[in-house]
Amino acid sequence: MTVKAVFLDWVNTLVRMEPDRHVLCMETCREFGIEVDPERALRGIYSAEEEVPEGRPLHWSPGADPGAFIRYNDIVLRVAGATIPDGDTTMRMVERAKERFRDIRFLLLDDVHPSLEKLKDRGLAIAVLSNMNRPLKPFMERLGLMALVDFCLVPADVGGRGKPDEPIFLEALRRAGAQPSEAVHVGDESFVDGVGARRAGINPVLIDRSGLFTDFSEYSRIGSLLELPALLDAMP
Known part of the structure; x- marks a missing residue:
């Protein structure tokens, strides 16, 4: 398989939140007298993201x-x-929780720059696809990513429809000049990222930085972006 484009999720693929969402969950619960183990909270968040993605606290409005x-x-x-x-x-x-999300910061993960540089050296089109409800470019500029990424997309760029709906993936393919079979999408959520990519005919890759999904076998899984170049080489 010839890969021409690599699409990447934002949170937990390129950056982590500070405080991370499972820590924020634990701290918010504690304010209401509920004790939650942070690792189990993270598993719960992934389950909730898959079953009810529209219920994320960030989406709440009066x-x-x-x-x-x-x-x-x-x-x-x-x-x-x-x-x-x-x-x-x-x-x-x-x-x-939504109130506390206003104060979170995005911190670049250590493997991002070296991994993207390797992909860029191969002449691949690289894009970031996020469901953020605000422009992504200012964050990427602050983290020094724009020189390594060709473009970024959020739902506002495609009529308000984010992952797992097809428009954001199809627009990424159009901008990258790639066919679905020539593209890979890397993300940490098997439904929003994996199912969404497959709907558009794109090859999904699960990035499991926390090691929670070691038994995952539905499609390719990596623990770090440093593993991605070798995975691309091994794809049939």
Whole structure:
């Protein structure tokens, strides 16, 4: 297989959040008298992201239907083995989590620059596809990524439809000048990134930085971006 384009997710693929989302979850729960183990909270977050991606606290706004946000929070806490509060308390937790998200920072992961430099040396088109609800370019410029990336896309660039819907992937293919079979998308969520890429005919790669999914076998899995060049070489 000849790869011409590599698309990359943003959070937990190129950057980590500070505080990370499972730490923020633990700290928010503690404010409401609920104790949560951070590693189990991370597993819960991944489960909730797959089942109810529209329920992320970042998506909350006054007047929104609370149902998805309650289901999302319940999944996180159930998987984490923690006490599930009533709906009113859950929504106060969601509002508090969104409030705290305003203060998070994005920190570049150590393997990003050397990995992207290797991919760039191969002449590949490189793009970042994120479901962020604000422009990504200012963050990328601050982290020194724009010289290594050809373009970035967020839902606002494609009519408001992010991953796993096809438009953001199809626009990335158009800009990269690649066919679906010539592209790879790397992300940390098997539904939003993996299923989304497959819907567009793109080859998905799961990046499992936390080592939570060692038994994952649905498609290719890596633990670091440093493994990506060799994986591309090994693709049939």
